[in-house]
Amino acid sequence: MPMVSTSPLPASLSTAPTRLTDSHGRVIHDLRVSITDRCNYKCVYCRTGEVGAQYPELSIEEYLRLIKLFVGLGITKVRLTGGEPLLRRGLVDLVKELARLRGWDGEPLDLALTTNGHLLDGLAEPLKAAGLNRVTVSMDAVDAPTFERITRVPGSFQKMLEGIRAARAAALTPLKINCVLLRGFNDDQIEGFAHFAREENVVVRFIEFMPLEEGRLWTPEIVVPLKEIVERINRVLPLVPMPAREASETARRYTFEDGVGEIGIIAPVSEAFCGACSRVRLTSDGKIRTCLFSQVEHDLYGRLRAGESDTELRQYIAATVQGKEARHHIGEPGFLKPSRSMVHIGG
Numbered sequence: 001m002p003m004v005s006t007s008p009l010p011a012s013l014s015t016a017p018t019r020l021t022d023s024h025g026r027v028i029h030d031l032r033v034s035i036t037d038r039c040n041y042k043c044v045y046c047r048t049g050e051v052g053a054q055y056p057e058l059s060i061e062e063y064l065r066l067i068k069l070f071v072g073l074g075i076t077k078v079r080l081t082g083g084e085p086l087l088r089r090g091l092v093d094l095v096k097e098l099a100r101l102r103g104w105d106g107e108p109l110d111l112a113l114t115t116n117g118h119l120l121d122g123l124a125e126p127l128k129a130a131g132l133n134r135v136t137v138s139m140d141a142v143d144a145p146t147f148e149r150i151t152r153v154p155g156s157f158q159k160m161l162e163g164i165r166a167a168r169a170a171a172l173t174p175l176k177i178n179c180v181l182l183r184g185f186n187d188d189q190i191e192g193f194a195h196f197a198r199e200e201n202v203v204v205r206f207i208e209f210m211p212l213e214e215g216r217l218w219t220p221e222i223v224v225p226l227k228e229i230v231e232r233i234n235r236v237l238p239l240v241p242m243p244a245r246e247a248s249e250t251a252r253r254y255t256f257e258d259g260v261g262e263i264g265i266i267a268p269v270s271e272a273f274c275g276a277c278s279r280v281r282l283t284s285d286g287k288i289r290t291c292l293f294s295q296v297e298h299d300l301y302g303r304l305r306a307g308e309s310d311t312e313l314r315q316y317i318a319a320t321v322q323g324k325e326a327r328h329h330i331g332e333p334g335f336l337k338p339s340r341s342m343v344h345i346g347g
């Protein structure tokens with residue numbers, strides 16, 4: 001869908017800007033936006049396989065307007081997600097408009113996208129040309145039968161692999177691969193992923209499974225913790241820890257003895273990093289979520305539809321982010337699963 005504006009768009013404010021912070025002293029500079037609730041995979045650990053889209057989508061212009069409000073409050077990094085964001089019509093135009101925005105520092109935004117890679121072969125080039133910086137591809141197995149048992153889509157392994165290679169060719173780098181490990185499903189893939197990282201020149205990041213699935217699968221035992229992943233890779237290819245680049249970095253990073261390849265482990269369950277969280281999320285229907293595990297959502301889009309001004313909407317965002325939860329309570333007595341699952345929040 002063509003956009004109307006033609007000049008650079010400073011996300012300027014009509015009142016004195018306030019940087020987004022929360023009541024725990026954290027600065028929030030990272031926005032994740034789900035631009036569709038639909039997904040073309042039915043990963044067994046994420047979806048029951050029965051439900052379709054549950055939450056509405058906004059127009060591309062509406063996402064743009066909402067994102068601009070956040071950028072005006074100091075957001076410097078925007079990650080588009082879903083559902084599956086490559087299913088969304090107008091994605092390339094949205095990226096084009098986002099690439100023209102400038103953050104508080106006058107710099108372009110850091111623009112990233114999380115995808116299952118299925119449609120990336122045809123979209124990597126146009127997305128790069130539109131101004132996307134990086135993609136993260138979700139990939140939960142290095143062998144085709146296991147991969148397709150997880151996604152429940154025949155032929156998906158080859159499509160995803162072509163997508164990864166197209167993204168690398170389009171210089172959407174560093175190219176990150178996210179793998180969610182579940183004991184008994186795909187934990188036999190760990191060592192294979194270490195080799196894959198080196199052979200394909202990608203950063204493989206293992207993510208601990210969180211209780212955010214549509215069904216009821218999560219137990220503490222099904223989570224493969226950071227320590228176990230490191231021990232197993234170390235046995236075949238010794239790992240060397242890498243220093244953290246910033247305090248809010250979610251992954252513990254490792255390379256190998258020869259410096260070729262990188263592995264990251266994101267351990268929200270066994271080694272939670274909430275204290276350094278810099279994120280806020282916007283769902284496909286325009287609700288703010290201040291934590292993956294929030295019990296409450298904040299209807300930003302409802303206020304936009306009711307005609308509130310940009311100044312009022314920014315004040316609402318700032319007040320909402322102030323109330324961001326201190327941390328999640330996975331595994332603790334009384335833990336409550338949020339009403340939305342990962343596919344409907346936007347991972």
Ligand code: SAM
Pocket residue numbers: 039045046081082083084085114115116136137138139178179180207208209210211212213342343346347
């Ligand atoms: N469709 C896109 C994709 O596949 O990357 C974006 C949305 S998907 C929900 C985002 C990420 O969340 C994927 O990497 C997926 O593996 C991960 N994910 C889904 N459910 C999860 C869970 N319960 N715990 C941890 N990660 C999960």
